[in-house]
Amino acid sequence: MNTIGVSWFALQWDPWWPALLHGVWHTLVIAACAGVLGTVLARVWAFVLYARIPWLSGGVSAILAVVRSLPEMLLLLSLGFWIGPWVRWDLWPVEWGSFDAWVSAIVGLGLLFSSYAAQLAMSALAQIPSGQSEAARLLGLPFSAIWSRILWPQASTWMRPGLANLWLILLKDTALVSLLGITDLMQVAKGAAASSGRPFYYLLLAAGCYWLITQIGETVLKRYGILPA
Amino acid sequence: MCTILGRMLSLVCALFLAVAPVFAQNKPLSRPQARTTVRLASEATYPPFVTLEPDGTMGGIETRLLQVICERQQLHCIFLNQPFDSLIPGLKMGRFDAVFGGIDATLIRAKQVDFSATLYPSKIGFLVPEDSTIDAFEAEELRNRIVAVQQGTTFIPFLRARYRDIVRIRTYPSAQEAFIELQAGRVHGILADLPVLTHWQKRYPHYRVVYLGSEDRDFFGAGYAMAFRKDAVALRQLFNQGLYAIQRDGTYEQITGSTPAILPVDRQDRQP
Numbered sequence: 337m338n339t340i341g342v343s344w345f346a347l348q349w350d351p352w353w354p355a356l357l358h359g360v361w362h363t364l365v366i367a368a369c370a371g372v373l374g375t376v377l378a379r380v381w382a383f384v385l386y387a388r389i390p391w392l393s394g395g396v397s398a399i400l401a402v403v404r405s406l407p408e409m410l411l412l413l414s415l416g417f418w419i420g421p422w423v424r425w426d427l428w429p430v431e432w433g434s435f436d437a438w439v440s441a442i443v444g445l446g447l448l449f450s451s452y453a454a455q456l457a458m459s460a461l462a463q464i465p466s467g468q469s470e471a472a473r474l475l476g477l478p479f480s481a482i483w484s485r486i487l488w489p490q491a492s493t494w495m496r497p498g499l500a501n502l503w504l505i506l507l508k509d510t511a512l513v514s515l516l517g518i519t520d521l522m523q524v525a526k527g528a529a530a531s532s533g534r535p536f537y538y539l540l541l542a543a544g545c546y547w548l549i550t551q552i553g554e555t556v557l558k559r560y561g562i563l564p565a
Numbered sequence: 566m567c568t569i570l571g572r573m574l575s576l577v578c579a580l581f582l583a584v585a586p587v588f589a590q591n592k593p594l595s596r597p598q599a600r601t602t603v604r605l606a607s608e609a610t611y612p613p614f615v616t617l618e619p620d621g622t623m624g625g626i627e628t629r630l631l632q633v634i635c636e637r638q639q640l641h642c643i644f645l646n647q648p649f650d651s652l653i654p655g656l657k658m659g660r661f662d663a664v665f666g667g668i669d670a671t672l673i674r675a676k677q678v679d680f681s682a683t684l685y686p687s688k689i690g691f692l693v694p695e696d697s698t699i700d701a702f703e704a705e706e707l708r709n710r711i712v713a714v715q716q717g718t719t720f721i722p723f724l725r726a727r728y729r730d731i732v733r734i735r736t737y738p739s740a741q742e743a744f745i746e747l748q749a750g751r752v753h754g755i756l757a758d759l760p761v762l763t764h765w766q767k768r769y770p771h772y773r774v775v776y777l778g779s780e781d782r783d784f785f786g787a788g789y790a791m792a793f794r795k796d797a798v799a800l801r802q803l804f805n806q807g808l809y810a811i812q813r814d815g816t817y818e819q820i821t822g823s824t825p826a827i828l829p830v831d832r833q834d835r836q837p
Contacts, residue, residue, distance in 0.1 A: 354619070355619055355620070355621050413651065515650070517646070523646065531624075533612075
């Protein structure tokens with residue numbers, strides 16, 4: 337195996353580690369921001385879709401259908417080229433990927449996440465017997481209270497396993513943000529693989545990093561009862 | 566409740582639309598001045614032209630050439646590591662001001678972008694295993710052999726035009742994958758830029774280069790050059806002047822270890 341630059345037992349510190357860890361940090365930040373944004377958006381979409389607001393509900397479901405049907409790469413690229421020219425602040429060194437690229441990446445991945453999570457929410461909402469909201473309406477509760485007190489708490493419980501899956505998928509989709517020039521884990525690993533002449537070593541190292549992150553993530557989710565143990 | 570939410574959403578959208586143009590301050594670099602920030606993008610996976618250093622900066626022959634040119638022309642250059650696929654679209658959308666890194670200045674590409682003078686002459690090599698029976702890049706020796714090339718490169722139209730029905734072309738996203746396939750014995754040879762092949766061969770000596778060529782100008786252009794947007798004439802001239810200056814004073818030879826390749830794409834830009 338040595339010919340392709342893999343030496344299994346020579347896992348040692350070398351100058352590329354700080355760069356890789358920096359990439360891990362960027363990957364985690366993007367995944368976390370997109371995850372939070374996506375979860376918030378999913379709740380908004382679910383409300384809009386469930387409430388059947390004239391025009392708005394139809395529009396949102398049409399937009400989400402488009403987002404779901406596009407390949408992730410195409411969505412990120414086109415968002416980058418749309419949003420990019422609108423946002424022009426430099427908050428950090430541009431070598432890390434410009435601010436507008438970060439905004440596009442987080443918005444794009446968040447949108448993707450929310451479009452799938454909204455479907456999940458709709459199916460979860462459909463599982464709640466309609467008698468519950470009918471009874472609440474008879475009691476005179478406004479729709480906003482029915483939503484926040486009765487429907488959403490139950491739906492979000494139903495959604496948990498599906499959401500946990502979506503979070504893991506989101507983490508791996510962050511590998512696409514290098515298209516926008518962000519130095520995430522995959523970008524650093526590719527650069528290290530090519531520049532050091534040990535192509536597989538650094539790619540496998542990156543694979544190990546992704547595996548570690550998902551394992552830690554799953555352990556945390558199980559610890560807090562979000563995933564079944 | 567629903568209408569209130571709808572109104573709030575549309576208000577937010579309207580606000581964003583109204584304020585957005587304020588943020589859009591992406592002026593084209595039509596008149597570059599001293600210490601102007603210039604964004605140069607390349608994919609740093611192409612040794613020895615462009616490489617990534619462990620500290621996150623970019624290195625390689627072309628990067629060092631451009632650093633020297635930027636210094637001489639008093640430009641504040643930022644080097645961005647960007648995937649190859651998004652280089653030309655990003656250039657056209659104004660994400661960066663120029664792209665570089667083993668880019669052949671071909672006539673087809675010159676319809677979309679403007680090229681600088683030649684940074685480095687292009688030479689092509691064909692890398693085969695040491696014990697291969699291929700001794701020349703010729704039709705009878707190549708019949709039914711599998712040739713690896715990088716996607717999006719000028720080698721593909723070249724092979725399609727000259728060796729159609731003779732070789733079997735297999736394309737890879739980058740030269741690295743092609744090297745892995747050659748080592749695994751799944752392809753018979755790699756057609757790629759000579760410096761890339763020889764750089765790799767230093768590490769893996771059981772391979773040899775059998776074909777050297779750069780004569781086919783229809784396909785390969787004059788050499789590697791930087792690509793600019795069509796409207797960035799002044800910036801392109803600044804870089805060309807810098808290139809000629811370092812070619813005259815010997816800095817060029819120090820960096821590249823070879824004699825300058827003076828094959829300007831656009832002779833008008835050449836300054837005395």
